[in-house]
Amino acid sequence: MKNLLKKNKRGNILTENIIFIVLNIVFITILLLFLFSRTGDASVLEEKYAKQIALLIDAAEPIMTINLNMEDAIKIAEKENFPAGEIVTRTGNVITVKLREDGGYSYSFFNDVEVNANFDTITKKEYYFVISEKE
Secondary structure, eight states: OHHHHHHHHHHHHHHHHHHHHHHHHHHHHHHHHHHHHHTTOHHHHHHHHHHHHHHHHHHOOSSEEEEEEOHHHHHHHHHTTOOGGGSEEEETTEEEEOSSTTOOEEEEOOOOEEEEEEEOTTTSSEEEEEEEEOO
């Protein structure tokens, strides 16, 4: 009788461990799928480009032109039916990047210069920023 109880306990422990491992694998798979789906999301790209542009402007000197390839952001904006020429805007010392109507991310720069953000209508893949002295 004691031998039968020991065998059942071993069997229960084994099935409990297998169920635990399977549930952990399912949870990790769902977590990884969520992370991979969010890496190319519009909000992540808005933040990335706003910070990148602000840091480029801070490192720039007057009478410079900076070209920035934003092809992936432009593709997302086109999917969202947002005009590519309005992705990057500047208000004072704040750069705002919007890839959709209800989104947007703003980041400020500290360099005391005048910045004009222009969409390249020829290649339709990049923005160029003209840095000049503040008047």
